[in-house]
Amino acid sequence: MHTAAIEAEGLRKRYGDTHALAGLDLAVPAGTVCGLLGPNGAGKTTAVRILTTLLRPDGGRARVAGHDLLRHPDRVRAAIGLVGQHAAVDEVLTGRQNLTLFGRLHHLPRRAAQARADELLDRFGLTDAATRPVSGYSGGMRRRLDLAASLVLAPPVLFLDEPTTGLDPRARSEVWDAVRALVAAGTTVLLTTQYLDEADQLADTVAVVDAGRVVAAGSPERLKDDIGGDRLDLLLHHAADLDRAAAVVAATTAATPSVDATALRISVPVGDRVNALAAVLHALRHEAVDVADVALRRPTLDEVFLRLTDTTRTVTV
């Protein structure tokens, strides 16, 4: 018995001279959320389209919900739900008509499809809007309907391709809540996102994708550890001190600090938390730099991400 709900090995896809996927490997354990993280054009959407049978890969193998993608695409389709980048619902029909339609296309009898539609409308807080055409829905309502439409048969594996792109913060948290509820019920979720806080919020594991390949994978916490542990942030009083302070920090920590000139902030990765803090502050006092504030913190996923995609670029160039 496989415990991985999604397994991909060496997936490749080429468009002309562009390698959209250049040997993508992925393993998502059942019942977990995996976040595919990467810049535009990294191959996230291509990976989702292949794993949902919409695109044929040029090479590689994959199993979704235990079914071979190429040999049994029908069985894969029966086991997955897909929420693509567009809210793929019928604008003219009402929310209820949409969900009934997708239920019928899952071969539910008419009555059962209607009952399931009402259940989903209720669960996603759309009962009041059930008989209104979707063209009048807000962005968040559309997304929730889209999500509901992909859950008609409660699929064990759900794919979400940038599910909150273009949504306002409130609608985003609505979608996040819906995803959390699904995961609590045992659904496996593969989610692509450009928002790092989204992966941080939802994902058990993160796979960072760059140039069609997974360049790092693991829990968000582990990824943060891997790129050099904690960071030391220094806030200065005077812009005139910035360059001098950065030089002192670099010399003391033997690492390259990043300098934010408008916020008067210097940030540097530190291995040994307390000693580094003491050494840096001591050196700065010695140089008579006026420090306004100081903080030790975990790196953000943004920093992990920039660092990782940056290194792979320098390596490939």
Added chain:
Amino acid sequence: MSTTTLGAHRLRWAVTDTLVLTGRALAHWTRQPGQLIAGLLFPVLLVLMFGYLFGGAMSVPGGGDYREFLLPGMFVMTMAFGIEASYAAVASDTARGVTDRFRSLPMARSAVVGGRAVADLLHSAAGLVVMLGCGWLVGWRWHNGLAPALVAVGLLLLLRVALIWAGIYLALLLRRPESIVALQILVWPVGFTSNAYVPPETMPGWLGAVAEWNPLSATVAACRELFGNPGWGGDSFAAQHALALAVAWPLLLVAVFLPLSVRRYRQLGR
């Protein structure tokens, strides 16, 4: 599960999925009755314009009534305008990701186009009923009895079937709902360069030849013959074999655009 029962399942799904998607199109009409009615009445407006506004200046070769001459042409134009509806529906589904959602479902893939084809054919049949009624009111009649009239209706719907596939192919090729404007503009010169409004013999020689060989002209001429309405006769091969061409042209269009559409649909997965 044995292969036979699996095959039977597939066939049943292909049928029920097609019906479900046909139902979806019908639901669109009930939700947007204004659009449906405007679409049905547009050719009626054209009949009134050409029949009464321009009709006085038109003369039919052999001296028949212009409206008797015009109506079979307008039936064909009603079918021709249908290509826009097919295009709009498929292009909008493809652009909005609805087609992808269908493709990710465990449903029969043929139903996506099958449902479209059945719905469009129903729509055009309704349009034809409206136009036949309109023709009756402005004095057009069929003169050869019911059976040839029904054959003419069959030929009109056959032409529409051909245009469904052309519309689906163009939509899958361009995938842009906005591009329908180009189609709406192109329908006119193609319609005018036929025998629908005026006899080709009144056109410059080369243009007349194009008009005579226009696939739309074949159906128009065949309908005039079957309804017993005045035509322009003509002694070209196209004019002499209108009935055969009214069957051959649509079949040829289907033979071209059906495989092209299937290929395009598969290429969505490339």
